[in-house]
Amino acid sequence: MIKRIFILLALLGLVLMFLPFLKDFDFHEELSDLSSQYVEGSIKDLNTQNVVTSVIVTYRGLDTLGEVTVLFLATAGVGFLLRKKKASLKPRRSSELLQTASQFLFVLIILTGIYIFTHGHLTPGGGFQGGVLITTAFLLLILADVNLKFNHSILHFVESFSGAFYVMIGLFGLLLIGMNSFLDPAILPLGKFGNLLSAGAIPIIYSLVGLKVGSELTTILDKMGGE
Amino acid sequence: MISIIIIVLGIIMIVAAFLAIHLKNLLSAIISAGVISLLASVIYLLLAAPDVAMTEAAIGSGLTTIIFIFTLKKIKRGDLDD
Amino acid sequence: MIFSLILGFLLLIIGLYGMLTQKNLIKIVIGFSIVDTGTHIIIVSIGYLRGRTAPILDGAVDLANATKQVVDPIPSALVLTAIVIGLAVTALMLSFVIKLYQKNKSLSIDDYQELKW
Numbered sequence: 001m002i003k004r005i006f007i008l009l010a011l012l013g014l015v016l017m018f019l020p021f022l023k024d025f026d027f028h029e030e031l032s033d034l035s036s037q038y039v040e041g042s043i044k045d046l047n048t049q050n051v052v053t054s055v056i057v058t059y060r061g062l063d064t065l066g067e068v069t070v071l072f073l074a075t076a077g078v079g080f081l082l083r084k085k086k087a088s089l090k091p092r093r094s095s096e097l098l099q100t101a102s103q104f105l106f107v108l109i110i111l112t113g114i115y116i117f118t119h120g121h122l123t124p125g126g127g128f129q130g131g132v133l134i135t136t137a138f139l140l141l142i143l144a145d146v147n148l149k150f151n152h153s154i155l156h157f158v159e160s161f162s163g164a165f166y167v168m169i170g171l172f173g174l175l176l177i178g179m180n181s182f183l184d185p186a187i188l189p190l191g192k193f194g195n196l197l198s199a200g201a202i203p204i205i206y207s208l209v210g211l212k213v214g215s216e217l218t219t220i221l222d223k224m225g226g227e
Numbered sequence: 228m229i230s231i232i233i234i235v236l237g238i239i240m241i242v243a244a245f246l247a248i249h250l251k252n253l254l255s256a257i258i259s260a261g262v263i264s265l266l267a268s269v270i271y272l273l274l275a276a277p278d279v280a281m282t283e284a285a286i287g288s289g290l291t292t293i294i295f296i297f298t299l300k301k302i303k304r305g306d307l308d309d
Numbered sequence: 310m311i312f313s314l315i316l317g318f319l320l321l322i323i324g325l326y327g328m329l330t331q332k333n334l335i336k337i338v339i340g341f342s343i344v345d346t347g348t349h350i351i352i353v354s355i356g357y358l359r360g361r362t363a364p365i366l367d368g369a370v371d372l373a374n375a376t377k378q379v380v381d382p383i384p385s386a387l388v389l390t391a392i393v394i395g396l397a398v399t400a401l402m403l404s405f406v407i408k409l410y411q412k413n414k415s416l417s418i419d420d421y422q423e424l425k426w
Contacts, residue, residue, distance in 0.1 A: 015322065028381075031376055051365070070394050122367075237315075247327075275357060276353050287392070299335075
């Protein structure tokens with residue numbers, strides 16, 4: 001009982017700490033200098049319609065590399081902790097309707113995911129969203145208990161290939177342009193504003209990020225849920 | 228107009244957060260947490276951030292709920308009480 | 310938009326209260342996920358400017374003075390990364406819960422007292 005009163009007092013102190021922040025918080029009326037520089041640079045230098053994509057891939061590219069590393073570490077941790085040791089039970093076959101429908105939907109969902117991450121510089125979307133859609137397609141196969149085994153070696157190959165190639169494209173920027181342009185998308189021609197094949201190397205970089213995120217989340221789900 | 232929608236959604240989210248903490252049945256608590264993520268995705272759309280809304284809808288109310296349910300399945304497989 | 314700021318702070322405090330008072334391990338992880346969601350709502354609602362549109366430059370925005378018509382793009386980019394990392398950390402916490410349950414067969418935090426003095 002005493003412990004609960006102390007917890008409530010501590011939370012009340014936290015509220016009182018947040019209150020001056022809410023009281024004199026005046027909203028901006030103009031964009032800050034950094035944001036207007038990013039928006040102008042996205043029109044002139046990078047030829048990209050989606051400003052958030054150009055911020056994630058180019059101006060803050062090292063943060064995306066760090067995030068991919070954190071995902072890789074989390075997947076390695078889950079894979080290390082949950083090793084399958086016992087023999088699985090006799091699998092139940094699900095009904096024919098479920099198996100046929102899930103195989104048909106699997107192809108459609110993967111096509112939607114690939115569309116979203118290749119058009120990441122034109123419409124809202126990008127690598128992370130497309131990767132999560134690909135994971136959802138594999139989740140449908142896991143839940144419908146289809147009797148085809150996952151080819152784990154293909155998943156491992158896709159994940160390591162996309163990670164290594166992402167770093168190599170960044171190093172190409174260092175080699176081909178200058179000494180301070182790691183992950184610069186100007187290594188490929190910039191093209192016309194609004195086409196699919198525009199904005200330099202941004203579609204390629206974002207597709208690799210999408211494939212890597214999708215395969216890592218599929219590995220996490222397979223370890224935690226599959227038999 | 229936007230403020231009224233945010234206030235109504237906010238009240239539903241806070242009620243769902245209280246339910247997610249105090250319910251005894253674990254499955255109902257997990258589904259309440261999924262409802263919070265779904266309404267947060269609508270609020271992101273009203274605040275003019277479509278990329279964040281897509282990501283939160285897919286990850287928050289899709290994958291997080293599924294991961295919790297897989298954990299419950301692995302725990303119940305061990306022995307047959309709560 | 311000040312209402313979404315207040316909503317984010319309230320979710321943060323409810324999530325912290327849930328993490329501090331519940332005894333079930335899975336309820337503690339649910340509280341952590343609620344704290345995550347509240348923090349992201351606070352960050353996105355700082356970047357909102359009144360009366361402007363989303364930062365995507367197609368037909369609705371004319372390119373000559375685009376910096377007077379779009380919302381701040383930087384908080385969206387930061388929150389995008391943070392959501393995916395939150396999912397990865399939640400998955401790691403839940404796999405720890407599974408291993409703890411396999412060792413001691415109990416989901417209540419009162420039975421894991423080996424680290425107390």
